[in-house]
Amino acid sequence: MTDYTLHCFLQSGNAYKAALMLQLAGADWKPQFVDFINGAHRSPEFRAINDMGEVPVLVDHTQGDLTLTQSGLILWHLADAFPQFAATNPVEHREVLRWILFDNHKMTGSLSIFRFLKVFMNKGDSPEAQFMKGRMVAALKTLNRRLDGRDWVAAPHCTIADISLAGYLYWPDQSEIDLADYQHIAKWLDRIAALPNYARPEDIMPASAEV
Template identity: 70%
Template structure:
């Protein structure tokens, strides 16, 4: 048995966040496919694993099969073991947490909503989708400004804040975005891609149970 099992599927940027961290850390982990598009996350079996019915779910077999939901919590938990991605002092802890919360509320929160409506539901022109798109663009502008004179978001090196924010950034065509319009984000993503052991979502997340 691997040290970690990540219940996930390819299209989930939130699943890619812990998958990317595990990959970069060289961890011993397996991916367990969740057929989200056909409602597997709503099955009694899956809800017994995660009452929220959300993907991803991480099981840490090194600590008595701890079951963890919510990608930000997974990253925080994994940082205890793979401390190269962790904060190193109180100031960095505050910054990492600040950007994790901002990511979930403003960055991923709006990006993933617009992406789902545009790419998977064909409702990208609805008022609700356009509202999420406008909020997404504002978040892109803020992150681009943040990276104006720095390489990483929360510290002088890559942290779980960067890995969280990058989760949905490798499908720009899914949400009508050209990273050339945000050169600092584009350069930041290049730095992430240059990290040892980096792999794109399609290389490490499953598309079927096979």
């Protein structure tokens, strides 16, 4: 019996946030494919697991099959089990939460939609996609400024805030992001990729049920 099961699929940056955390922490975990592209997340069976109808979903077998949804909450929960990625004092605690909220509201809240419209809907040039791209650029600029002179977003060490914010940024081409425009972000992504156990999405999440 593994310690954690993560319901996920390869193309989800939100799922990658949780998978990357488990991977970096050296956790004993396994992925469970969700056929999101074909709408499996909208089924009554899946909604019974997650009333938000989204991936990722984490099942923590070390705590009586405790089921958790929403990537920020999953990271928060895992930081208790793997405190090397947690805040260590009240100031860091506030910064971690602030930047995870920023990620959900402004970064993932724009980037993931632009990427979805562009890559999965072939609507990258539509007004709605370009609007989201504009918001994504504003969020990237804010994050890039934050990382000027800092190794990590919220603390002197890598925390769940870094893992959350980085989730969608390892596919820059899919979001038309030229990392040369965001040099502090580029170096920070390299720092994360240099951590022990780092793995890219395609190495740890399934693209289909057969994998």
